[in-house]
Amino acid sequence: MLHWASRPDDHKNGSIFFVDPGTGSFAVTAHHVYEKYIADVTAKSVRCQIGDVAFDPSERLISESHEYDVATFRITAEELRMIGKTTIPWPPAIPAVGDLVMIAGFPGPEKKPSASTNSLDVRLHAAKWNVSSVRDRGISLVRPADALVLDVNGRGFPEREYDFGGMSGGPVVAFFDQGPVSSWAFSGVIYEFHQGWKLLWPPAAI
Numbered sequence: 001m002l003h004w005a006s007r008p009d010d011h012k013n014g015s016i017f018f019v020d021p022g023t024g025s026f027a028v029t030a031h032h033v034y035e036k037y038i039a040d041v042t043a044k045s046v047r048c049q050i051g052d053v054a055f056d057p058s059e060r061l062i063s064e065s066h067e068y069d070v071a072t073f074r075i076t077a078e079e080l081r082m083i084g085k086t087t088i089p090w091p092p093a094i095p096a097v098g099d100l101v102m103i104a105g106f107p108g109p110e111k112k113p114s115a116s117t118n119s120l121d122v123r124l125h126a127a128k129w130n131v132s133s134v135r136d137r138g139i140s141l142v143r144p145a146d147a148l149v150l151d152v153n154g155r156g157f158p159e160r161e162y163d164f165g166g167m168s169g170g171p172v173v174a175f176f177d178q179g180p181v182s183s184w185a186f187s188g189v190i191y192e193f194h195q196g197w198k199l200l201w202p203p204a205a206i
Contacts, residue, residue, distance in 0.1 A: 001013050001014075001015060001016065001050070001051065001106040001166075002014050002015070002016040002027075002029055002033065002037075002048070002049075002050050002055070002057070002169065003048070003049060003050075004037055004040060004041070004046045004047060004048035004049070005046060005047060006040070006044045006045060006046045006047075012036060012037075012040065013106055013166050014029055014030060014033030014036070014037075014106075014166060014168050014169040015029065015030075015033075015104070015105035015106050015166065015167055015168060015169040015170035015171075015190065016028065016029040016033075016050060016169050016170075017029075017085075017088060017169075017170065017171040018075060018080060018085055018086070018087045018088065019087055019088050019090055019186065020087035020088075020089075020090065021090040021091070022090065025075055025076075025077060025080060025087050026062060026072050026073060026074060026075060027050070027060070027072065027073040027074075027075045028070065028071070028072050028073075028169070028171075028189060029070075029071055029073075029168075029169030029189070030069050030070065030071070030168040030169040030189055030190065030191045031064050031065060031066055031068070031069045031070055031071045032069055032168060032191070033071070033168050033169045034057055034061075034064065034071040035066075037057055037058075038057075038058065041058070050075075050079075050083055051082075051083040051084070051085075052082075052083070053079055053082050053083050055073075055075075055079075057071075057073055060073040060074045060075065061073055062074055068137070069189070069191040069192075070189055088171060088173070088186040089185065089186065090186070091185075092185060092186045092187055092188075093174055093176070093185035093186070093187055094134065094139075094174075094187065095131050095134065095139065095174035095176075095187055096131065096134065097131050097132065097133060097134055098130055098131060099130065099131050099174055099175070099176070100128055100129075100130055100131075100174070100175045101128065101129060101130075101131055101139075101141070101172050101173060101174045101175065101187060102126060102127070102128045102172070102173045102175070102184075103126065103127060103128075103129065103141070103167070103170065103171075103172055103190060104124060104125070104126040104170050104171060104173075105124070105125060105164075105166065105167035105168070105169065105170025105190055106123070106124060106125070106166050106167070106170070107125050107164050107165065107166045107167055125164075125167065128175075129141045131174075139172065139187065139188050167190050168190055168191055168192070169189060169190065169191075170189070170190045171186060171188075171189065171190075172186070172187045172188040172189065172190060173185065173186060173187060174186075174187040
């Protein structure tokens, strides 16, 4: 999770993940998450972190695309070790209509500040849905009936009025069943939610 705050009651976040195409690791999030950070850091003093590791996105920026809503950032192997995260395999793969994908990220309502320990408890939301449509610049998922949602965390799917803000920038991972062998691959970046997930393909500006 990429998160920043000027004070404990002014905390914002987006989701972020890490990729290694074989030439070094980099971090990926939605461009509008980065824009929100820039707006805040311009207006006030904030501290930004990935997990517990201090991280200044403006100093680490590799590339950004408002059109595709993607931004990428430099990150070191040591920082990944400190964060305790691994990279998603490369290259990406485009799923077909009906294929199963997993979405993952950190919705804002899942943040639980702890005044006693001056820390933040965050919970990952992850679920598996089937792809509804694939276009040149996007993958769409329409929310199925709750009984059909594969809830990865085993907590049940949130109510329909749930605020998913904070999921933006999270990864979309496709699963492929090839006879006796199953595989998975990075497929896109979450960038919008309204009556169903809208997911970005391709990960341009990388």
